[in-house]
Amino acid sequence: MNLQAIKKEWFSNVKGDTLAGIVVALALIPEAIAFSIIAGVDPMVGLYASFCIALVIAFIGGRPGMISGATGAMALLMITLIADHGLQYLLAATILTGIIQILFGVFKLAKYMKFIPRSVMVGFVNALAILIFTAQLQHFVNVTWVMYALVALTLGIIYILPRFTNAVPSTLVAIIVVTAIAIFGGLGVSTVGSMGTLPSTLPIFLIPSIPLTLETLMIILPYSLALAIVGLLESLLTAQIVDDMTDTDSDKNKESRGQGVANVVTGCFGGMAGCAMIGQSVINVKSGGTGRLSSLVAGIVLMLLLLVLGGLVVQIPMAALAGVMIMVSIGTFDWSSLKTLHKIPKTDATVMVVTVLTVVITHNLAIGVLTGVVLSAIFFGAKISKVHVTSKLSHSGEKKTYFVEGQLFFVSVTDFIEAFNFKDEVKEVEIDFSRAHLWDDSAIGAIDKVEMKYEQTGATVHLTGLNKESSLLVQKIGGLSKNSGH
Amino acid sequence: MFKNILLAADGSAHSLRATENAIQLLSEKDSGFVTVVYAVDGSTSKSDVLHNKDSKDIEVKRKEKLKDIFGSLEKANVRHELKIVHGDPGETIVEFANENEFDCLVIGSRGLNRLQSMVLGGVSHKVAKRANCPVMIVK
Structure with missing residues (x-):
C-alpha cells in the first residue's frame, strides 16, 4: 500500500x-x-x-x-x-x-x-x-424490586434520552445515573x-x-x-x-x-x-x-x-449492565424477520426457526449455523430433485415417447425410474431429455436400468434431446453399457 | 413555479403523496427535474444486508421499494434521478439539500402527534427547520 x-x-x-x-x-x-x-x-x-x-x-x-x-x-x-x-x-x-x-x-x-x-x-x-x-x-x-426498578430506569434513559439530545451517548448517561443512585442511595x-x-x-x-x-x-x-x-x-x-x-x-x-x-x-x-x-x-x-x-x-x-x-x-451495579445488555439484545434481533416470516418461502422460514432453536438448545452458535446450512442444502436438494415425466403413445401404438423434465441425479433417479411403465407392449421407446439435465453416474445408471428392462420386453430404446453436457456424461460413464449415447 | 425539486422519499404512502405534489409544483414538466433522495439509516442497512446476498441485490431491493414513486414520475414524464444517502434520515436529507441547490424540498409527513414525534422523531419537522431552501411538508 x-x-x-x-x-x-x-x-x-x-x-x-x-x-x-x-x-x-x-x-x-x-x-x-x-x-x-x-x-x-x-x-x-x-x-x-x-x-x-x-x-x-x-x-x-x-x-x-x-x-x-x-x-x-x-x-x-x-x-x-x-x-x-x-x-x-x-x-x-x-x-x-x-x-x-x-x-x-x-x-x-x-x-x-x-x-x-x-x-x-x-x-x-x-x-x-x-x-x-x-x-x-x-x-x-x-433479587428485590430494586433490581427491576434500576433495570427499568436504565432502559428508560437509554431509549428516551436520544430524543432530546445526541450530544452524549445515552448508555453512558444511564450507567452514570444508575451507579450514582446505587452509591448515594446505599x-x-x-x-x-x-x-x-x-x-x-x-x-x-x-x-x-x-x-x-x-x-x-x-x-x-x-x-x-x-x-x-x-x-x-x-x-x-x-x-x-x-x-x-x-x-x-x-x-x-x-x-x-x-x-x-x-x-x-x-x-x-x-x-x-x-x-x-x-x-x-x-x-x-x-x-x-x-x-x-x-x-x-x-x-x-x-x-x-x-x-x-x-x-x-x-x-457499577449489575442492574445497569443487565439493562445495557437487554438493549444490546433488542438491537441485535432482526425484527423485520418477524414481520416477513409469513411472506417468505416456507423452507426459508423453517431454516431460520430451526437455526434459532438449535442455538437456543445447544447454546452453540456454530452448531446452529451448521444445522441451518445442512437443512437448507437438504431443502434445496428436495426442491430440485422433482422430475416430471410425461408420456405419449404414437398413433400406431407401437412407439411410446417419454418427456423428462428436471434435474436427474442421485436423489431424483428413483422417481425417474418409477415413471416408466414396463408392461406396455410397444416396440420402440423414445426418451426425450430436451428439458432435462443429467448430473452424475446415478443418472446414467438409471437410464441403463430403464434400457435393460425394456430390452427384456423386446423394445428398443432411443435417447433424444440430450444437451451437450449430459451427452458428454453419457459417453464418459455410459461407455460400459452397450446401448447408451444414441 | 419550480424547476429543480428535491423529493425526500422512502416508498411509504405519505412519500407517494409527496411525489404527486412535487409533480404539481413543477412549472414545466419537460424542463423540470426531480431528484429523489432516499435516506438509509443504520438499522435499515443492517436488515438490508442481512436479507440480501450482495450489494447488487440490496440496490435492486431499494429501487423496488421506490418503484411506485418512479412510476408516478415516469407517468408525468418528469426527468428524475435517485440519490441514496446513508445515515440518520433527518440529518442526511438536510445535508444533501444544503450541499446542492434546489428550488424546493418536498417531503411527506407521517402525521404523528406530539407524543409520537417525541418518541419516534419527526423527520419532516427536523428537515423543515434546518434546510436552507423552501420546504413543503405534504400531509
Missing part, C-alpha cells in the same frame, strides 16, 4: 474518528464487562480483549470504520471451556482461533461465505439476541466488583501456561473451530453492513487475516477471543467514524479510562 492510501485511511477524518472513537470506548466498557460475565471470566479478560483487538484491527483490519472487541457471540461459545478447564485453556483456544482465521484469510476463503444462506444468517443474529437476553436472567434470581445491590477483578495495569505478554500435548489440542480444537467460524461470520457480516453504511468496499480476506492476528495477540495478552461488533460499528459510523483512527482511539481511551476510573467502574 502506498503512502497516499495510508494517509487517507488514517488521517482523512481525524476529528470525526477521534470523537467517534471516544463514544465507542465509552460504549465498549460496559459490554466488555458484561460479555466477560457471560463467559464466566473476570471482567479484566474481556476488557483486555477489547483493548488488544481494537488496537490490532486499527492497523491491519480490512474494513476501516469497523469496531472489533470482546463480543457476546464469542463469549457464549466459551462458557463450558472455562467452566471445565479454566482461563489458561481459553487463552490457548483464543490463539488457536486466531491461527485458524489467519489461514482462512490466507487461503482467501471469504468468498465461500456465500454458501451460508441468508435465512441462516438471520437465524444466527436472532439466536444471538435471544442468548444475550437469557444470559441476563441469572441476575434477576433472588442500595447494596450487586456490582461489577462482586463479579471479579478489573485491570489495574496494562496487559502484559504471557504464553498461556498449559501442557503442550495432543490432549490439550483435542480439548481446545473444537472450541477454536467454533470460535473461528462464528467470529468470521459476524465480522464479515459487520463488514458488509459498514460497506453499505459508508457506500465503500472492503477487503474481506484482509479482514479475516486481521481478525486472526488480533485474536493471536489477544490470547498472548490475557484477553478472550473476539470479533467485529455490529452494534458498536453502527454507533461508530453514526458518530462520524469512518477511518482506522477511530478503532485506535477507542482502544486507547478504553484502557485510559479503566486505569484512571477503575475504582468507579467496579461500583
Whole structure:
C-alpha cells in the first residue's frame, strides 16, 4: 500500500474518528464487562480483549470504520471451556482461533461465505439476541424490586434520552445515573466488583501456561473451530453492513487475516477471543467514524479510562449492565424477520426457526449455523430433485415417447425410474431429455436400468434431446453399457 | 413555479403523496427535474444486508421499494434521478439539500402527534427547520 492510501485511511477524518472513537470506548466498557460475565471470566479478560483487538484491527483490519472487541457471540461459545478447564485453556483456544482465521484469510476463503444462506444468517443474529437476553436472567434470581426498578430506569434513559439530545451517548448517561443512585442511595445491590477483578495495569505478554500435548489440542480444537467460524461470520457480516453504511468496499480476506492476528495477540495478552461488533460499528459510523483512527482511539481511551476510573467502574451495579445488555439484545434481533416470516418461502422460514432453536438448545452458535446450512442444502436438494415425466403413445401404438423434465441425479433417479411403465407392449421407446439435465453416474445408471428392462420386453430404446453436457456424461460413464449415447 | 425539486422519499404512502405534489409544483414538466433522495439509516442497512446476498441485490431491493414513486414520475414524464444517502434520515436529507441547490424540498409527513414525534422523531419537522431552501411538508 502506498503512502497516499495510508494517509487517507488514517488521517482523512481525524476529528470525526477521534470523537467517534471516544463514544465507542465509552460504549465498549460496559459490554466488555458484561460479555466477560457471560463467559464466566473476570471482567479484566474481556476488557483486555477489547483493548488488544481494537488496537490490532486499527492497523491491519480490512474494513476501516469497523469496531472489533470482546463480543457476546464469542463469549457464549466459551462458557463450558472455562467452566471445565479454566482461563489458561481459553487463552490457548483464543490463539488457536486466531491461527485458524489467519489461514482462512490466507487461503482467501471469504468468498465461500456465500454458501451460508441468508435465512441462516438471520437465524444466527436472532439466536444471538435471544442468548444475550437469557444470559441476563441469572441476575434477576433472588433479587428485590430494586433490581427491576434500576433495570427499568436504565432502559428508560437509554431509549428516551436520544430524543432530546445526541450530544452524549445515552448508555453512558444511564450507567452514570444508575451507579450514582446505587452509591448515594446505599442500595447494596450487586456490582461489577462482586463479579471479579478489573485491570489495574496494562496487559502484559504471557504464553498461556498449559501442557503442550495432543490432549490439550483435542480439548481446545473444537472450541477454536467454533470460535473461528462464528467470529468470521459476524465480522464479515459487520463488514458488509459498514460497506453499505459508508457506500465503500472492503477487503474481506484482509479482514479475516486481521481478525486472526488480533485474536493471536489477544490470547498472548490475557484477553478472550473476539470479533467485529455490529452494534458498536453502527454507533461508530453514526458518530462520524469512518477511518482506522477511530478503532485506535477507542482502544486507547478504553484502557485510559479503566486505569484512571477503575475504582468507579467496579461500583457499577449489575442492574445497569443487565439493562445495557437487554438493549444490546433488542438491537441485535432482526425484527423485520418477524414481520416477513409469513411472506417468505416456507423452507426459508423453517431454516431460520430451526437455526434459532438449535442455538437456543445447544447454546452453540456454530452448531446452529451448521444445522441451518445442512437443512437448507437438504431443502434445496428436495426442491430440485422433482422430475416430471410425461408420456405419449404414437398413433400406431407401437412407439411410446417419454418427456423428462428436471434435474436427474442421485436423489431424483428413483422417481425417474418409477415413471416408466414396463408392461406396455410397444416396440420402440423414445426418451426425450430436451428439458432435462443429467448430473452424475446415478443418472446414467438409471437410464441403463430403464434400457435393460425394456430390452427384456423386446423394445428398443432411443435417447433424444440430450444437451451437450449430459451427452458428454453419457459417453464418459455410459461407455460400459452397450446401448447408451444414441 | 419550480424547476429543480428535491423529493425526500422512502416508498411509504405519505412519500407517494409527496411525489404527486412535487409533480404539481413543477412549472414545466419537460424542463423540470426531480431528484429523489432516499435516506438509509443504520438499522435499515443492517436488515438490508442481512436479507440480501450482495450489494447488487440490496440496490435492486431499494429501487423496488421506490418503484411506485418512479412510476408516478415516469407517468408525468418528469426527468428524475435517485440519490441514496446513508445515515440518520433527518440529518442526511438536510445535508444533501444544503450541499446542492434546489428550488424546493418536498417531503411527506407521517402525521404523528406530539407524543409520537417525541418518541419516534419527526423527520419532516427536523428537515423543515434546518434546510436552507423552501420546504413543503405534504400531509
